[in-house]
Amino acid sequence: MFYDDLDKAKNNIEKKIQWYDKKSRQKKMWYILLVVLDIIVSAFIPFATLFIDNYSNTQYIVAFMGSIVTISSGILATFQFHRLWINYRFTTETLKAHRDLFEVNVYPYDGADKAQVLIKNIMLIEAKQNTIWIYNEKNKNNPKKEN
Template sequence: MEKEEYMNERLNQQIDWYDDKSIKHQRIYKCWKIAQIILSATIPFAAGYIDSIKVLSVVVGVMGVIVTSIEGILTMGKYHENWIEYRRICETLKHEKYMFLTGTGVYKNEASFPNLVERVESVISQENVNWAALNYEDNTKNGGKING
């Protein structure tokens, strides 16, 4: 595979994929977290009016259930962890790309392209190993159920 082909078909696509996933997980995390914060802050306020507005006791209870459910969704989806990890990988790949393009660091010598490929594939491979380990750990905690 030639340099240009590798840069376009592998490295740039991986950078774009991790960037898109990081942005997606950040948005999901922040939306759910904002909803959780607003509901959590509203519960004590609404609870102060339970004596005068009886239906508020049910509303406050439902709000508590929703706050707890949101936390469960965020924990199960690992949106915060994925956002941070995908951003870290994206920035690491960008760093390698720019060091290669400028011929600096480990990319000063003639074997710079093979070094780039090895380092980029190592980053991607390590992320895949981490993902598999996390899913294996989750799988064993859930009694053998498969996680997607």
């Protein structure tokens, strides 16, 4: 029974680490993609305006580029990829630290009930992550006013 609990605890934390790591990488990829798109398109708008007098369709290209910047900025603000990337990465690294302590039998994983302690700590870490997520979801459309 004891080894069964140890295997379950190890499998549980590995699955959690993989899930949070995958989500972190996805959010990072979207964040970097949209920020780079924003920078590149924004940088070309002044350059493209130089051709408005020579090419009649340039004004439409500039307007389209401005729309791309607005849309990508709106997506970044709405979906908060940067905040999620950081939160998921923090949770991943916290879980990894607990896994490493568990594997080398260091406090709090140095007792006979180390599997139960690990499961409890995983649940606490996820509860904290969920609390942060709920708080951010409630407040993302109500930014605090500066005095």
